[in-house]
Amino acid sequence: MTGFALGSRVRVRAFYPPGHLRVPSYARGKTGTIERVCGTFENPERLAYGKSGDPRMLYRVRFAQSDLFDTPHASDTIDIEIYDHWLEAV
Amino acid sequence: MSDDHDHPHDQDEHPQTYHERLSIALFELLVEKGIVSAADVQAEISAMEGRTPDRAAQLVAHAWCDPAFKARLLADGSAAMREFGIDPGTMHLVVVEDTLETHNVIVCTLCSCYPRMLLGVPPGWYKSRAYRARVVREPRTVLAEFGLAIPDDVTVRVHDSTADMRYMVLPLRPPQTDGWSEGKLAALVTRDAMIGTAMVRDAALT
Amino acid sequence: MIERGIHDVGGLDEGPIDRMEHDRVFWEQRVDALMMLLTNPKRPGGRLMTVDELRRGIESLGREAYDSLGYYERWISSITANMLEKGIVTVDELGAKLADIEAREHHA
Numbered sequence: 001m002t003g004f005a006l007g008s009r010v011r012v013r014a015f016y017p018p019g020h021l022r023v024p025s026y027a028r029g030k031t032g033t034i035e036r037v038c039g040t041f042e043n044p045e046r047l048a049y050g051k052s053g054d055p056r057m058l059y060r061v062r063f064a065q066s067d068l069f070d071t072p073h074a075s076d077t078i079d080i081e082i083y084d085h086w087l088e089a090v
Numbered sequence: 091m092s093d094d095h096d097h098p099h100d101q102d103e104h105p106q107t108y109h110e111r112l113s114i115a116l117f118e119l120l121v122e123k124g125i126v127s128a129a130d131v132q133a134e135i136s137a138m139e140g141r142t143p144d145r146a147a148q149l150v151a152h153a154w155c156d157p158a159f160k161a162r163l164l165a166d167g168s169a170a171m172r173e174f175g176i177d178p179g180t181m182h183l184v185v186v187e188d189t190l191e192t193h194n195v196i197v198c199t200l201c202s203c204y205p206r207m208l209l210g211v212p213p214g215w216y217k218s219r220a221y222r223a224r225v226v227r228e229p230r231t232v233l234a235e236f237g238l239a240i241p242d243d244v245t246v247r248v249h250d251s252t253a254d255m256r257y258m259v260l261p262l263r264p265p266q267t268d269g270w271s272e273g274k275l276a277a278l279v280t281r282d283a284m285i286g287t288a289m290v291r292d293a294a295l296t
Numbered sequence: 297m298i299e300r301g302i303h304d305v306g307g308l309d310e311g312p313i314d315r316m317e318h319d320r321v322f323w324e325q326r327v328d329a330l331m332m333l334l335t336n337p338k339r340p341g342g343r344l345m346t347v348d349e350l351r352r353g354i355e356s357l358g359r360e361a362y363d364s365l366g367y368y369e370r371w372i373s374s375i376t377a378n379m380l381e382k383g384i385v386t387v388d389e390l391g392a393k394l395a396d397i398e399a400r401e402h403h404a
Contacts, residue, residue: 026307048352081253109369134329199306
C-alpha cells in the first residue's frame with residue numbers, strides 16, 4: 001500500500017469491529033488531512049493480544065472541529081493519530 | 091473514586107479494599123518468582139515520584155530563550171529532551187507550539203496517555219471521563235471552566251493521544267519578560283500550561 | 297446504533313470536571329511501578345507485558361466495573377488478568393496469597 005502524502009485528504013473507515021482499537025468512534029467515517037507522517041510502529045490491535053510482527057505506518061490526521069461536532073468555531077481542529085489501515089484516500 | 095486515602099504509607103490503619111489486597115498479592119508473588127525485585131519496585135516508585143513538571147518548565151524556558159533549541163524541540167521533542175538532559179526513555183514526544191493565533195490542548199480520550207517521562211504523573215482530572223469526553227467536543231467550554239477564555243480569533247487545536255506520540259504544549263511566553271533569566275521564566279510555567287488548560291501568566295500580574 | 301468500547305468516551309455528554317487532585321497512595325504507586333517493570337523492553341529476559349495488553353484488559357472489564365472501579369483498581373485488575381492469561385501466576389497461587397494477606401490484616 002502506498003503511503004498518504006502530507007496534506008492529502010483521507011477518510012477514516014466507518015468500521016465498528018470489536019477488539020482493541022485506537023480509533024475513537026467520533027472520528028469514524030470522517031474526513032481529515034494528513035498533518036504529519038509519524039513513522040512505523042507495531043499495530044496495537046495485535047500487541048493487545050501479545051502478538052507482534054505487524055508494523056504499520058502511523059499518521060497524524062487533522063480534522064475540522066465542525067466536521068466532528070456541532071460547533072460555531074469553524075477553524076478549531078482536532079488532531080488524531082491513526083494507523084494506515086484505517087484510512088482511505090478521498 | 092475509591093482511591094483517595096489520607097495516609098499513603100499507613101496501610102495497616104485502614105481496611106484494605108479487595109484491589110489493594112490484589113496488588114499486594116501480585117507484588118509478593120512476582121517477587122517470590124524472581125520476576126521483579128522489591129528494590130526495583132521501590133526504585134521505580136522513587137523515580138516516578140521524582141518526576142515533576144519542574145524540568146519540563148526549564149525546558150520551556152530554555153526554548154523561549156534559545157530559538158535554535160526551540161526549533162529542534164519542535165522538530166523532534168524526544169531528541170531535544172535528551173539534549174537537555176532529560177531521559178525520554180521510549181517516549182516519542184511531540185511538542186506543539188502556542189502562538190498568538192493558536193492555542194493547543196492535550197487529551198487522551200481512550201485512556202490516559204500522557205508524557206509521563208517529562209511531566210510526571212498526570213492529574214486525576216486529565217484521566218477523568220468528563221475531561222476525556224468533553225474536551226474534544228467542546229474545548230472552549232472546558233477551557234473556560236479551567237479559567238481560560240479563548241478569543242474567537244484564536245484557533246483551538248485539540249490533540250488526542252491515540253497512539254505512540256505523547257504531547258506537550260510549548261506555551262506562549264508572557265509579555266514583558268525580556269531579559270528574564272531562564273530560572274525566573276521557568277518558575278512561571280505550570281503543568282497545566284504544558285497540557286493546555288492554563289496559560290503562563292506574567293508573575294507581575296499575580 | 298454505533299458500537300463503542302466502554303473506554304471510547306470522546307464526545308459523550310458528561311458533567312463538570314472534578315479538578316480536585318489526590319496524591320497516589322502507596323499501593324497505587326506500586327501498581328504503577330509493576331507496570332513500568334513488566335513492560336520495560338530492556339527487562340532481562342524481555343518484557344512480560346505491553347501497555348496495549350494493559351489497555352485491552354481494562355477495556356474488557358465490562359461497563360459496570362469500568363465505571364465503578366478507581367483508576368489503579370482497573371490497572372491491577374487488568375495486570376492480574378494478563379498474568380493469569382500468560383500463566384505467570386495461577387488462580388491457586390492468587391487465592392492462597394489473598395487469603396494469607398487477609399489473615400495478616402486481621403492479626404495486625
